[in-house]
Amino acid sequence: MPPRLQVDCLTRRFDGAPVVDDVSFQVEPGQVACLLGPSGCGKSTTLRIIAGVDMQDSGRIFVDGQLICDTSFRIPPERRAIGLMFQDFALFPHLPVRENVAFGLPGGFKANRDRVGALLDRVQMTRHIDSYPHQLSGGEQQRVALARALAPRPRVLLMDEPFSGLDERLRDGIRDETLALLKDEGTAVLLVTHEPQEAMRMADQILLMRSGRIVQQGAPYNLYNAPVDRQAAGFFSDINVLTGRVQGALTDTPFGRFLTPGIPEGAEVDIVIRPQHLRIDFDRAGQGPAPTAENGTAALARVTRARYLGRDSLVEFATDAGAITLNATVPGVFLPPPGTPMWLMLRRDRVFVFPRG
Numbered sequence: 001m002p003p004r005l006q007v008d009c010l011t012r013r014f015d016g017a018p019v020v021d022d023v024s025f026q027v028e029p030g031q032v033a034c035l036l037g038p039s040g041c042g043k044s045t046t047l048r049i050i051a052g053v054d055m056q057d058s059g060r061i062f063v064d065g066q067l068i069c070d071t072s073f074r075i076p077p078e079r080r081a082i083g084l085m086f087q088d089f090a091l092f093p094h095l096p097v098r099e100n101v102a103f104g105l106p107g108g109f110k111a112n113r114d115r116v117g118a119l120l121d122r123v124q125m126t127r128h129i130d131s132y133p134h135q136l137s138g139g140e141q142q143r144v145a146l147a148r149a150l151a152p153r154p155r156v157l158l159m160d161e162p163f164s165g166l167d168e169r170l171r172d173g174i175r176d177e178t179l180a181l182l183k184d185e186g187t188a189v190l191l192v193t194h195e196p197q198e199a200m201r202m203a204d205q206i207l208l209m210r211s212g213r214i215v216q217q218g219a220p221y222n223l224y225n226a227p228v229d230r231q232a233a234g235f236f237s238d239i240n241v242l243t244g245r246v247q248g249a250l251t252d253t254p255f256g257r258f259l260t261p262g263i264p265e266g267a268e269v270d271i272v273i274r275p276q277h278l279r280i281d282f283d284r285a286g287q288g289p290a291p292t293a294e295n296g297t298a299a300l301a302r303v304t305r306a307r308y309l310g311r312d313s314l315v316e317f318a319t320d321a322g323a324i325t326l327n328a329t330v331p332g333v334f335l336p337p338p339g340t341p342m343w344l345m346l347r348r349d350r351v352f353v354f355p356r357g
């Protein structure tokens with residue numbers, strides 16, 4: 001079986017500069033792939049080319065193995081069986097909900113009562129079937145827009161920041177409901193977002209994009225736990241970075257030595273760890289915990305600031321030796337006063353080592 005959506009070596013240049021640069025990926029039926037990256041990295045342009053409203057300079061797009069677009073052949077957007085749900089998903093203001101949902105279906109609502117009814121039921125909007133868009137809240141409009149996008153049973157659904165207009169408190173619920181419906185429908189979804197949390201929550205597969213290129217793709221777990229470089233690690237959470245130099249395949253730090261396999265002798269490296277993977281221990285008259293294989297060597301540091309963030313506390317430290325600053329998150333309330341000496345360790349299995357780029 002060919003993939004539902006296959007994108008091969010897509011490139012798009014504006015004024016000679018590549019904005020989408022040799023992008024390739026596949027999405028299977030029922031799978032949600034998230035194109036994730038900072039503003040301006042080329043996500044929306046990629047989506048627009050797949051939708052057929054922009055044209056690539058090179059590369060090919062297939063749906064279920066059928067070529068829908070290369071540089072000489074192009075199926076028009078309305079015949080691609082690709083649904084769209086964009087940021088400014090305007091519903092038609094002069095049509096009631098039922099006609100909005102039925103808009104893409106031959107025969108309108110009258111000929112498609114069952115499909116429209118089932119979708120409105122699924123998005124819990126049945127009681128609003130005769131309402132007009134201006135009578136609905138933002139979240140309700142979003143649900144109708146989703147039903148409308150799915151009504152013609154698109155083989156692929158493209159979503160560009162579909163939740164960004166919604167109230168923060170509404171978002172998680174609507175994301176989860178949307179995900180459940182998309183899975184039931186078996187549509188292949190390509191969702192554009194610049195929010196790592198959204199991608200982690202929604203995606204089966206994340207396509208991490210930077211400056212027009214996909215720098216890493218895989219399951220959320222893999223991107224979080226095995227980032228390809230320092231920037232990729234930093235995209236998903238705050239990070240702490242220690243710097244060092246390779247000597248004999250090892251790099252020395254106040255937290256012990258780290259293996260630096262494959263990095264040339266003498267090269268500078270970044271040793272990266274997320275704040276939740278620091279271990280903290282109290283000072284006992286200048287004595288710290290003994291080194292372990294799991295946590296390496298402890299280094300003495302002093303609290304510079306501690307803040308309570310709701311679920312956990314963020315404690316900022318500066319080491320005595322070398323004046324390295326580090327952030328640690330600790331579950332619950334933990335607010336030691338500034339100046340408190342504490343011993344810090346790095347969970348060895350959570351440390352990433354990258355050549356300095």
Ligand SMILES: Nc1ncnc2c1ncn2[C@@H]1O[C@H](COP(=O)(O)OP(=O)(O)OP(=O)(O)O)[C@@H](O)[C@H]1O
Nearest residue numbers: 014015019037038039040041042043044045046194
């Ligand atoms: N029609 C165009 N002409 C010239 N430059 C363009 C055009 N469309 C997009 N660009 C540029 O291409 C780059 C990528 O834009 P794109 O909208 O794809 O990024 P994005 O990752 O979706 O960003 P955002 O999250 O801010 O929407 C930007 O620098 C943008 O200014």
